[in-house]
Amino acid sequence: MLLSHNSLGWKLKYSLYVTSGAIAAFLVLPIIFIVFLSFGSSQWLIFPPPAWTLKWYIQFFNNPEWIDAAITSLEVACLTSIIATLIAMPASFALVRGRFKGRDYLYSFFTLPMMIPVVIIAVALYSVFLTLGLTGTMFAFVVSHIIVALPFAIISIINSLRLFDKSIEDAAVICGASRLQAIFKVTFPLIKPGIVSGALFAFLASWDEVVISVMMASPDLQTLPVKMWSTLRQDLTPVIAVASTALIILSLFIMIIASFVRKQSNRH
Amino acid sequence: MRKLLKGALIASICSVGAMQCYAQDSITFVSWGGSTQDAQKQAWAIPFSNKTGIKVxxxxxxxxxxxxxxxESGNVQWxxxxxxxxxxxxxxxxxxxxxxxFSVINKSKIDPRFVSKYGIGSFYFSFVLAYNKSKIHGAQPTNWNALFDTKDYPGKRALYKWPSPGVLELALLADGVKPKDLYPLDLDRAFKKLDTIKKDIVWWGSGAQSQQxxxxxxxxxGQFWNGRIFALQSDGMPVGISWNQNLVMADFLVIPKGAKNKNAAMKFLAYSSSPQGQADFASLTAYAPINEDSPALMEKGLTTYLPTHYSKEQVSLNYKYWAKHGEExxxxxxxxxxx
Amino acid sequence: MFMAFSIKKWRVGMLLLPILVFLCSFFIIPLVGLLLHSITDPKFGMQNFAQLLATTTYAKVLYNTFLVSILVTSISLLLGFPLAWCITLVPKGWGRILLNIILLSMWTSLLARTYSWLVLLQSSGVINKILMALGIIDQPIEMVHNMTGVIIGMSYIMIPFIVLPLQACMSAIDPMVLQAASICGASAKTIFFRVFLPLCKPGLFSGGLMVFVMSLGYYITPALLGGVNDMMLPEFIIEQVQNFLNWGMASASAVVLVIITMAMFYVYLKVQTDSPVSSNTGA
Known part of the structure; x- marks a missing residue:
């Protein structure tokens, strides 16, 4: 009854709606605010601003560094997310399905990269990449980001694998499917939300990563957060708000297309 | 697999090695980014490249x-x-x-405060007392005492966050210590003075944050870098400044041990510290030139914004003392x- | 029965190989190399640890770090729970919008969101201005440059990390189980605490774990929204690494953090009856 929309008492239902509405507002507030900031004329983020302007947009689109950094970020984050998920998937299977001692400890070992303050990881990796002559390369960016992203992918995938009722997979095997077939045809589709959110978290871990990226960056390869961080510290400028607004609009666009596609496919 | 990895590693190391051979006629210059680095590029890097053909x-x-x-790794890229x-x-x-x-770099005209065996001034600047005029009612603050006078000047105070030269010195000066008696710092006295306003302090960690x-x-x-206040004033913000007992601090240019283009780097330092290089940089940023011949090369109107104009009121921060005792x-x- | 279907030993090895190779070569080896500084820098011995424990500073920093992490985890669990519930309850329409809002907030740059909070929360900021205009307060409330700011900013960022795993967990619960409890005469309250909440535990655990551990090492938000008086460990370490080049001290403090966290994890595993990796239906 607690999970059925109709049988939930109206009191509980509406208080739940109101609470989540309020929390959603809390989540949206700073995002909407960023859009406003991007049009404000005050360089010092005074709000409400003395006037409204488009000059930060002009600056943003006239500076190829911003666009380049955004593209690099996207590349690094996509590679990181894909590789981290691919490494995390078999490991999660082994941990949840395997029957061997010390699985709990292995699990905590896999979350270790999350626990260590990133600046320590950053210095450690940077020293190694320096000796190998790999600093400032895409390889260095992706490898270091995978390390931070792995725990997110592992935790999410394990979460969904644990929830998955294994007897369904076993049933498929009993009905004559090979174990591998059963995993690919039955298990994967059912644990997809976990894999997708794991991949998403891995993507984000890379997309927002600052401390390691500052170390790995070179004059011709830097990610968006590196560019933003150094800009924020040196010259506060609403161009950062413009960059974020551009990304917000892009993701809204993707969401609208996605819901449109969903509607289309529902009709058939 | 392992062999393949090893091969790839060797190949990449070799290619890095090869790049270094081509890189003889260039140097990598590293600064803090933003408008300061833009000015350094304009004032030093571009004319230096034009003159010598060395890419920066x-x-x-x-x-x-x-x-x-x-x-530590021996692969110095800066x-x-x-x-x-x-x-x-x-x-x-x-x-x-x-x-x-110093056979390449001419230090005869460099202010001796800003040159050492291992580094030469990039520019110098002052910590000044600045205030938002719309928040000050009555007399405008004129010295560091104002920071500790919460009755006449209510509101928060902005101070520099890191344990580095500046905050302790200004607390001691406000407490009546004479500039010549500042060092060695009387830490107990400084912290006792700071205790009186501890809850009113907002700490800033970067120049942009202080301006905001x-x-x-x-x-x-609060206590600010003079160039940052100059930028606020040129933007028309209602900001006032007091140069009384302005605290002089500097940025140095250094060459890391094992730098790959050491000789070219020396030439670059020779240019950046030259009268022209220093004058050009100061004109762009309102930070002060470390070369004593530079002010003569600059536009007259601008010099009132520079620490050089207030040299009588200056108190020099002792960074040698800080280098030695910073950690404790x-x-x-x-x-x-x-x- | 399930023994027969669980993976054989050598296959487990194969599945774990990629992650182990990757973590050992790019994480453990570099990390150990650096952490050794804690006992070798400036000379061999335990002097760095002795120094850390000699003053109350480090203890205070650790205390702040754990306090903030615990508060942030609890707040984001509390705020994330209704959201996840709502999304599960109405997967289309309203729930879809909620999910999109969460995705959108995750997409938006962390730095930009943090800055946005700064402008909203500061004493001359929008929230204070509105509250003062409404006459609710006379004096601006201090919500930033202190621990309040850090907690608001971090909880805000962590909420999605709770909602997504929790929502995955809730949608896997069979509504019939709850229905059955209801038919058996259990009150809504009993069902919630005795049936629903226990079933949500894996999701709450994985989300909470992520948020808690992430908070321990978080740097950006505390650096921008926090004050110095409640410094957290990452900032302390950065000061040692960057300003004082004291890698020995930095490594030593990281080692202590890892040991404490591991110890907490160990206690948790001992107290907890079911393992965090065992499947619900299997063992």
Missing amino acids: IQDGPTNYGKLKAMV DVVDVEADFAYRAAAEGLLEPLD LLASGEVSL IAKRWNAWLLK
């Missing part, structure tokens, strides 16, 4: 951890680095820097903050 690659922001890692003066002395003591070649705090009125007054001061500092 801009990198940044300066990161001391990165610098140390480079020197040739000239803009660092804070006390760090320049500390890094030299740790053996992270190359000694400068003052411009938005989040703080009424930091211990006391952190203990005080977290008390």
Whole structure:
């Protein structure tokens, strides 16, 4: 009854709606605010601003560094997310399905990269990449980001694998499917939300990563957060708000297309 | 698999090696980014490249951890680095820097406060007392005492966050210590003075943040870098400044130990510290030239915004003292903050 | 029965190989190399640890770090729970919008969101201005440059990390189980605490774990929204690494953090009856 929309008492239902509405507002507030900031004329983020302007947009689109950094970020984050998920998937299977001692400890070992303050990881990796002559390369960016992203992918995938009722997979095997077939045809589709959110978290871990990226960056390869961080510290400028607004609009666009596609496919 | 990896590694190392051979006629210059580095590029890098044919690659922001890692690994990718003066002395003591070649760099006209065996001034600046005029009612603050006078000047105060030269000195000056008696610092006295306003302090960690705090009125007054206040004033913000007992601090340019283009880097330092190089940079930023011949080359109107104009009121921060005692001061500092 | 279907030993090895190779070569080896500084820098011995423990500073920093992490985890669990519930309850329409809002907030740059909070929360900021205009307060409330700011900013960022795993967990619960409890005469309250909440535990655990551990090492938000008086460990370490080049001290403090966290994890595993990796239906 607690999970059925109709049988939930109206009191509980509406208080739940109101609470989540309020929390959603809390989540949206700073995002909407960023859009406003991007049009404000005050360089010092005074709000409400003395006037409204488009000059930060002009600056943003006239500076190829911003666009380049955004593209690099996207590349690094996509590679990181894909590789981290691919490494995390078999490991999660082994941990949840395997029957061997010390699985709990292995699990905590896999979350270790999350626990260590990133600046320590950053210095450690940077020293190694320096000796190998790999600093400032895409390889260095992706490898270091995978390390931070792995725990997110592992935790999410394990979460969904644990929830998955294994007897369904076993049933498929009993009905004559090979174990591998059963995993690919039955298990994967059912644990997809976990894999997708794991991949998403891995993507984000890379997309927002600052401390390691500052170390790995070179004059011709830097990610968006590196560019933003150094800009924020040196010259506060609403161009950062413009960059974020551009990304917000892009993701809204993707969401609208996605819901449109969903509607289309529902009709058939 | 392993062999393949090893092969790939060797190949990449070789290609890096090959790149170094081609890179003889270029240097990598590292600074803090933003408008300061843009000015350094305009005033030094571009004319230097035109004159010598040596390419200057801009990198940044300066990161001391990165610098140390480079020197430790032996793969030093930076040739000239803009660092804070006390760090320049500390890094030299740790053996992270190359000694400068003063047969290439002419130091006869450099203010002796801003040159050492391992570093030469990039520019110098002052910590000044500045205030948001809309937050000040009555008399305008004229000296560091105002920071500690919460009755006449209510509101938050902005101070520099890191345990580095500045905050302790201004507390002591406000407490009546004479500039010549500042060092060695009387830490107990300084912290006792700071205790009186501890709850009213907002700490800033970067120049941009300090500007935001003052411009938005989040703080009424505080301790700021003069160039940052100049930028606010040119933007038309209602910001006032007092140069009384302005505290002189500097950035140094240094060459990390094992830099690959050491000779070209020396030539670059010779240019950046030349009268023209220093005058051009100062004109763009309102930070002061370290070369005594530079002010004569600059536009007259601008000089009132520069620390050079207020040399009588100057108090020099002793970064050699800080380089030596920085760590123990930091211990006391952190203990005080977290008390 | 399930023994027969669980993976054989050598296959487990194969599945774990990629992650182990990757973590060992790019994480453990570099990390150990650096952490050794804690006992070798400036000379061999335990002097760095002795120094850390000699003053109350480090203890205070650790205390702040754990306090903030615990508060942030609890707040984001509290705020994330209704959201996840709502999304599960109405997967289309309203729930879809909620999910999109969460995705959108995750997409938006962390730095930009943090800055946005700064402008909203500061004493001359929008929230204070509105509250003062409404006459609710006379004096601006201090919501930033202190621990309040850090907690608001971090909880805000962590909420999605709770909602997504929790929502995955809730949608896997069979509504019939709850129905059955209801038919058996259990009150809504009993069902919630005795049936629903226990079934949500895996999701709450994985989300909470992520948020808690992430908070321990978080740097950006505390650096921008926090004050210095409540410094957290990452900032302390950065100061040692960057300003004082004291890698020995930095490594030593990281080692202590890892040991404490591991110890907490160990206690948790001992107290907890079911393992965090065992499947619900299997063992």
